[in-house]
Amino acid sequence: MIRFESLNKVWPDGTHAIRDVSLEVPRGQFCVILGPSGAGKSTLLRAVNGLMQPSSGRVVIDGTEFNARTQSVLRRRVAMVHQHFNLTNRMSVAANVLAGLLPMVSTARAMSGWFRPEHREKACELLAQVGLSPAHLKRRAGELSGGQQQRVGIARAFMLDPEVVLADEPVASLDPKISSDILRLIRDAARERNATVLCSLHQVELAREFGDRIVGMRDGQIVFDGSPEAFTDECVESLYHGAVWDDTTPEEAAGSSLALGTTNVSLA
């Protein structure tokens, strides 16, 4: 169980990115965080592994509060899948997957390239599970396609059998078919281990397909929390109403069909 308790984040420039968010995500749930750009999705996810220090409130993972004293232990239980894969391009696929052990092994050991046989075996198993053949093991990560790189990112995330997987827009730079495959891999690997997934997305259809639950965020607040079935088209419209899309200027959005309608639905 991940519990966010009255979480707030005000960045030094005064941006109030998270506003009094309280949320409980039970173990094993695939919870999608959906919302327009700037809603606070990444900031919320990053509170779970300490990449973001909240201004107030706290995050509790299975009864343990995330803080300076507990972070080294908790970080071993929380893995992350990144939007831009975050692989070391010049290193092999195998080395990138083994880097998932870093919270547990010393940097000197990792730099030496020596890993225990059972860890090497596990890396191979995970790569097979995400659909990469042994032929990929020695290839440089930077030579792979985007979809293949994200498969490596998923294998790396599961090296330590995490209890929580943070997937921060894991399919933002992939085409729709590959996006489904990638989310399926994350969901299936998480289910197998009863891991909890917090996954931020922009694509409503993918959120409906893969989420056990959808949490809609806007302006740092939760404005929808429910099942995919309850997340109707009206809810979508309300969540995104007036939102400015990533690659659209406010002026363009005002005159664009992407600027969503005027329906005012109460979501909370």
Ligand SMILES: Nc1ncnc2c1ncn2[C@@H]1O[C@H](COP(=O)(O)OP(=O)(O)OP(=O)(O)O)[C@@H](O)[C@H]1O
């Ligand atoms: N390091 C930072 N310093 C100042 N402001 C920040 C910082 N990181 C994020 N923000 C601001 O906090 C708000 C929330 O950002 P966040 O990245 O969490 O949104 P998001 O919902 O993940 O957006 P996107 O979908 O575009 O990734 C935005 O206004 C953003 O500009």
